[in-house]
Amino acid sequence: MKQLVRTFALVFVAAFALMILTSYLNKSQGYSGGNTLTIYNWGDYIDPDLLTEFEEETGMKVIYQTFDSNEAMLTKIEQGGTTFDVAIPSEYAISKMKEENLLVALDHSKLPNLKNIDARFMNLSFDEDNKFSIPYFWGTVGVVFNPELVDGLTFESWNDLWDPRLKNQILLLDGAREVMGMGLNSLGYSLNDTNEDHLQEALTKLSTLTPNVRAIVGDEIKMLLANEEAAVGLVWSGDASEIMDENDKLDYMVPEEGSNLWFDNMVIPTTARNVEGAHQFINFMLDPDHAARNAEYVGYSTPNAAALELLPEDITEDERFYPDETLTGKLEVYDNLGKKMLSHYNDLFLEFKMHSK
Numbered sequence: 001m002k003q004l005v006r007t008f009a010l011v012f013v014a015a016f017a018l019m020i021l022t023s024y025l026n027k028s029q030g031y032s033g034g035n036t037l038t039i040y041n042w043g044d045y046i047d048p049d050l051l052t053e054f055e056e057e058t059g060m061k062v063i064y065q066t067f068d069s070n071e072a073m074l075t076k077i078e079q080g081g082t083t084f085d086v087a088i089p090s091e092y093a094i095s096k097m098k099e100e101n102l103l104v105a106l107d108h109s110k111l112p113n114l115k116n117i118d119a120r121f122m123n124l125s126f127d128e129d130n131k132f133s134i135p136y137f138w139g140t141v142g143v144v145f146n147p148e149l150v151d152g153l154t155f156e157s158w159n160d161l162w163d164p165r166l167k168n169q170i171l172l173l174d175g176a177r178e179v180m181g182m183g184l185n186s187l188g189y190s191l192n193d194t195n196e197d198h199l200q201e202a203l204t205k206l207s208t209l210t211p212n213v214r215a216i217v218g219d220e221i222k223m224l225l226a227n228e229e230a231a232v233g234l235v236w237s238g239d240a241s242e243i244m245d246e247n248d249k250l251d252y253m254v255p256e257e258g259s260n261l262w263f264d265n266m267v268i269p270t271t272a273r274n275v276e277g278a279h280q281f282i283n284f285m286l287d288p289d290h291a292a293r294n295a296e297y298v299g300y301s302t303p304n305a306a307a308l309e310l311l312p313e314d315i316t317e318d319e320r321f322y323p324d325e326t327l328t329g330k331l332e333v334y335d336n337l338g339k340k341m342l343s344h345y346n347d348l349f350l351e352f353k354m355h356s357k
C-alpha cells in the first residue's frame with residue numbers, strides 16, 4: 001500500500017512539474033490557444049492599460065511579446081514553433097509574409113471599426129484591399145537634434161551628419177534598412193536601391209561617419225537623447241515625438257534629399273491559434289478612443305481619422321509628425337527587396353556596425 005501511495009505521489013509531482021514547465025515554455029515561446037491571445041509587437045508600442053482593458057472586456061488572457069526589428073520578427077515567425085495570434089510588422093515585411101503564405105486573410109465583417117481608418121492609409125500597394133493587414137501607426141525616418149549641443153549647426157541634409165563638429169555625438173537606431181537608407185539617400189540614391197556599386201558606395205560613405213557615431217541602439221535611444229547624452233539621433237518620427245515630450249529643447253526634421261515613409265499594420269499570422277480573438281483585438285484597437293489613447297501614450301501618428309478628432313490639436317497639427325501629402329509624396333516606402341537582397345542589406349549593415357565599434 002505504502003508503495004502505491006509513493007508511486008501515486010511521484011506521478012502527481014511529476015505531472016505538476018510538467019504542467020508548470022509547459023506553461024512557462026508556452027509563454028516564453030509564444031504558444032497560445034484556448035482563451036489566450038498572443039500578441040507580437042515592437043517594444044514600447046502600446047499603452048499597457050489597453051491590454052488590461054481588453055482582457056477585462058473579453059475574458060481573454062493576453063500573452064505579450066516584443067521584437068526590435070522586422071528582421072527579428074520575420075525570422076521568429078518563419079522558423080515556426082510559435083503561435084502568435086496578432087503581429088505588427090511594417091509594409092515590406094507584410095509583403096514578404098504574404099509571399100511566404102504566412103498571413104491569414106482577414107474577415108472584414110468582424111472589423112466594424114475599420115470605418116474609422118483614414119482612406120489615405122487603406123489599399124496601399126503592399127496590401128491592396130487590406131486583405132491581410134490593418135493600419136496601426138505610420139511615420140517617417142528623420143533626425144532629432146538638440147540645438148544647444150550642436151555648435152550652431154543647422155540640419156537640412158543627411159550630409160550635415162558628417163560635420164566634424166558632431167564627433168561622437170550621433171546615436172543611430174538599430175535598423176538595417178534605416179541606416180543603409182540614410183547612406184543611400186545621402187548620395188542621392190533610392191533607399192530601395194539594389195545596384196551593388198551604389199550599395200558599396202553607401203557602405204563606404206557610412207564608414208566615414210563612424211567618428212561621429214556614439215552608438216547604435218534600440219529603444220533606449222529615447223532616454224539617451226532626452227537626457228542629453230548625445231546631440232543627434234537617427235530615429236523614427238514617433239520616437240522623436242516622445243523624446244521631445246521629455247525634453248522640449250529638441251527638434252525633428254526630415255532631410256531634403258528624402259527619407260522613408262513607413263506603415264506598421266496589424267496582421268494575423270497563419271500560426272495563430274485564436275483567429276477569432278485576434279479579430280476582436282484588432283477591432284478593439286480600431287476603436288477611436290482606444291486608438292487615440294494609444295497614440296497619445298506611445299507618441300506615434302495614428303491613421304485613425306476618428307481618433308484624430310479626440311487628440312489635442314497641438315499633436316494633430318504638428319506637421320513634423322502629421323506631415324501632409326505634399327511632404328509624404330516626396331518620401332519613399334520600403335519595397336520588399338526579396339529574401340536575398342534583404343539579407344545582403346543586413347550583411348552590409350553588420351559590416352558597418354563592426355566599423356563603428
Ligand code: SPD
Nearest residue numbers: 042043044045090236262
Ligand atoms: N518603439 C516602437 C518602434 C516602432 C517602429 N516601427 C517603425 C518601423 C519602420 N520600418
